[in-house]
Amino acid sequence: MQPRNMSMSGVVDLAAVKAAGEAKTKAEQVRAEAARQGGSAAVPPSALVVDVDEAGFERDVIQRSAEVPVVLDFWAEWCEPCKQLGPLLERLAVEYNGRFLLAKIDVDANQMLMQQFGIQGIPAVFAVVAGQALPLFQGAVPEAQIRETLDQLIQVGEERFGLTGIAVDAEADGSAPAARPVGPYDALLEAAMSALDAGDLAGAVQAYKNVLADDPAHPEAKLGLAQAELLARVQDLDPAVVRKNAADNQADVAAQIAAADLDLVGGHVEDAFGRLVETVRRTAGDDRDAARLRLLELFEVIGIDDPRVTAARQALARVLF
DSSP: OOOOSOOSSSOBOOTTOSSHHHHHHHHHHHHHHHHHTTOOOOBOGGGGEEEOOTTTHIIIIIIGGGTSOEEEEEEOTTOHHHHHHHHHHHHHHHHTTTSSEEEEEETTTOHHHHHHTTOOSSSEEEEEETTEEEEEEESOOOHHHHHHHHHHHHHHHHHHHOOOOOOBOTTTTTOOOOOOOOOOOHHHHHHHHHHHHTTOHHHHHHHHHHHHHHOTTOHHHHHHHHHHHHHHHHTTOOHHHHHHHHHHOTTOHHHHHHHHHHHHHTTOHHHHHHHHHHHHHHOOHHHHHHHHHHHHHHHHHHOTTSHHHHHHHHHHHHHHO
8 A cells, every 4th residue: 555645735646656757657657568468458337436445555546547547435334425426426437438447445444545645524535647646525516516627637647647548348247328318408498598588597597407407418508508607697797897806806706706707708718717717826725616616617608629618727727736
């Protein structure tokens, strides 16, 4: 078992590596050796979620993290929030199809691991990437926030360490990913558009939420909801007052968030993203979370495939990690 001297303060070294450069080199060596031996075999979806203990931590987490980010779910049988978060993380591990592995750690049976990660409460979620530990979040957080965190984790793994995930054979254990729910949603989407045309932003928001309640990943509904909620937030704002508050109070996170909303509505996409990335950079705790979550919401308004979103995601990852 390798982790030592861990804290919640950011990226921390494991005994296997002492710096990001060394971690990258180690990961590259592991992948090169696997390639010389014919490459890593595809795994079944059931292998994307594993139970890990102290004895197997080096093999199942440290070594695997040279190939793919490993997400650690610290849980216990008596923990009610764990019973909500655990199944969600397991479902996402299968849905992400090898972009990360989920390692579940029972804290009652692995007290030393819990102490070495500095965990004060559960559920607590970490990641290990190329031998380095990253604190992700604590508690049962919303699925949308978890997805954004996983996306950033995967991006960091790819850009800094060249981790592209592992191959998955959906037929290996007879379990293919579950099909997404299928409409019909035409009536609900039309109702949302009609509400927008009528200026009924609350009605539009509810119509989009009705679609997402059945199909949480529906792209048109996700985009429409993000746009409708943005319009609802800015409709009663006085632009002159908001911009003056933001200019006069650089440390006021709420003022910067409101100004970013107006920036986006006005078409100043890079300004909105840059304002919030900078706010994340210079804040901590709840203030940082508020700015980060609003930035993720604005990404949804523009669309995740937009190059401006891609650039802002990279900037956000740099200030977070």
